[in-house]
Amino acid sequence: MATLRRVLYVGPNHQTAAEALGEHLSRAKIEAVPSPATALELLADQPDCLVVAHTPEFDGLSLLRTVRDRAHDLPVVLFPERGDEALATQALRAGATDYVRRTGDQPYALLAGQLTDAASGADPDTALDPAPAGTAVPYEASFTHANDAVVMVRHADDVSTIETANQLFIEQFAPEADLSEIVGRDIDAVVTSPDRRESARAITDRVRDGELVTNTVTRQTVDGPREFRFQAVPVGATGPQTPSRAFAIYTDITQRDQRQQLEATTEKIATLHETAADISRCSSAEAIYKIIAAATDEILAFDTTIVNAAIDNMLVPQASSADLPADDYYEAVPVDADDMLVARAYRAGESHLTDDLREHDVSPADQAYRSVLTVPIADHGVIQAVTEDVGAFDEHDRELAELLAAHADARLTQLATERQLRDRTAELERQNDRLEKFASVVSHDLRNPLQVAQTRIELTRQTEDQSHLDNAEAALGWAESLISDLLTLARQGQTVDDPIECSLAQAVSASWQTVKTADATVNIIDDQQIVADPARLRQLLENLLGNAVDHAGTAVQVTIGTLT
Known part of the structure; x- marks a missing residue:
């Protein structure tokens, strides 16, 4: 073992640091300087x-980088005032032998221990000997005080x-073992499930070849699979045939990813509410379908989406993703189709x-489609998103x-x-128009028979000739029939009866009896058979004859016959 x-x-407050470190390294000479330039000069010693x-x-x-360029084998410990795993990785990448944070109750005691270990680790005879379980090795301070595994x-x-x-690694990956039981075990067998072993081995090979690896990985923990930010720093010699070491940090980012996913979902929901405002302003179903297709593309980030409307027992595409050609999807799907997910x-x-569509008895629009998300829009239609990836939707x-x-x-x-309200309003307006016409017709067409009845009754009073009452009764009877027919016409808005062949002469004679004719005369030259509704024909003739008397004078002569 090398003697320290x-x-x-080198650094700020160098005298205070030298005194504190000297209390734990009584046999070593502590030389402290504030200047990097001075420290570089003293490397010659x-x-x-x-x-x-x-x-x-x-x-x-x-x-540290400058020192490592000049003194490749000198043990160097970075002693930061504050730090984290990211700084530790930077330090190790820059060539630090170890990394000790200036935190806790006894930072200088810890630093002294790591300096002793670093000096021992620099001994070429022991540098790569396997460390007994639980014994100190270079970087042990980083192991002890790290917040990650x-x-x-x-x-080799x-x-x-x-x-x-460190203890966090054991707690996460091997809680039922102690350090001595996991030392010597294959790292990938400890931290990965069998189905992820091959991909983990590929990363390990990269580290063995001297590559600094930073990646997001899934590793098997006591709580099941979790996401980690993985950082590995090669230490010492590298190569497939040369023994080497790697310092690896596993930062659990599962909760961070879950938080990010929640934030992303919340943002999507907020954006969808903005889309809802756009939908609420649409004046047509077609515009709504287009907004849905655009939202699934831009907000939900679905690969391909088709929006179908239910029309006459068919699901008919109305809008789709911008990247979907018109001929790449069904034209329409029957609502009762059993082999279509959209219909189901x-x-x-x-x-x-x-x-995975291939696990279901359905007929996809394209055999390349694997994952499908199908969401009905009540009884209006269906949103369907598809992708060529398996398990793409959650x-x-x-x-x-x-x-x-x-x-x-x-x-x-x-x-x-x-739309129903507009249709009902239009129907009511049509009914109102018919009622107005009915009132106009009643006012006009009842005038003649009522006037006739009134005149005949007056003549009966003056002459006491009861025969006038027969004419009055006939006029009133015609008025009653006319009112009945007009009411039916107003209610139904159509012809009263089917037309039949009628005698023009007979119709004129009947009409003449209920028109107030004064001294007017009617001359029927010839008779004609015409197809008409008898009541409507009589009503028409009464209007014509009454207008002739009213506008041509009370002594007018009306001629009825065929035009030549």
């Missing part, structure tokens, strides 16, 4: 160890075994998440798609209600 005789310290401070005002990393791995003979590890989901009224995707569908359903239902 001389230590060089070949100190046993170098301590480099690191503060916001003193860049110890830069000095840390392990030292020894690479194409095998990568655990040399030492619509009939059931429930969303359906399919991880429950978060389903929930967000259902939220989008709910907004669309609300507006589509409102539009349908508004």
Whole structure:
């Protein structure tokens, strides 16, 4: 074991640091300087160890890199005022032998112990000997005070075994064992499940070859698979046939990823509510379908989406992702189709998440499609997202798609209600028009028979000739029939009866009896058979004859016949 005789310290408050360190290294000479330039000059005196401070005002990393360029074998310990695993990785990458944070109750005692170990580790006869379980090795301070799982791995003979590890590593990956039981075990067998062993081995090989590796990995812990930020720093010689070590840190980022996923989901929900505002302003179903397709593409980041509308028992595509050619999907799907997920989901009224279409008895639009998310929009239609990847959709995707569908359903239902209201309003307006026409017709067409009845009754009073009452009764009877027919016409808005052949002469004679004709006369030249409704024909003739008397004079002569 090498003896620690001389230590060089460089950094702020160097005198105080030298005194504190000297209390724990009584046999070593502590030389402290504040200047990097002075420290570089003193390297010529070949100190046993170098301590480099690191503060916001003193860049110890830069000095460390310079020292390592000049003194390759000198043990160097970085002694930062504050630090974390990221700084530790930077230090080790820059060539530090160890890393001790200036925190805790006894930072200088810990530093002294690591300097002693670093000097011992520099002995070429022991540098790569396997460390007995639980014994101190270089970087032990980083192991002890790290907030993450840390392990030292020894690479030799194409095998990568655990040399030492901190307590957090044991608690996460081997809680039922102690350090002595995991030392010497294959690192990948300890931290990975069998199905991930091959990918883990590929990363280990990269580290063995001297590569500094930073990656996001999934590792098997006592709580099941978890996500880690993995950082590995090669130490010492590298190569497939040369024994070497690697210092590895596992930072659990599962909760961070879950938090990020929650934040991303919250952001998507907020954006979907903005989309809901856009949907609420749409004046047509077509516009709503286009917004849905755009939202699944831009907000939910689905690969391919088709939006179908239920029309006459068919699910007809109305809008799709921008990257979907028109001929790459079904034109329409019958609602009762049993081999179509879109039809099944619509009939059931429930969303359906399919991880792999090939495991289901369905007919995909494209055989390349594997994952499908199908979400009905109530009875209006269906949103369907597809991708060529297996298991691409999850429950978060389903929930967000259902939220989008709910907004669309609300507006589509409102539009349908508004459309029904407009149709009802139009029907009421048509009925009002018919009633107005009815009132006009009643006012005009009842005038003649009522006037006739009134005149005949007056003549009866004057002459006491009862025969006038027969004419009055006939006029009133015609008025009653006319009112009945007009009411039917007003209510139904169509012809009263089927047309039949009628005698024009007979119709004129009947009409003449209920028109107030004064001294007017009617001359029927010839008779004609015409197809008409008798009541409507009589009504028409009464209007014509009455207008002739009213506008041509009370002594007018009306001629009825065929035009030549």
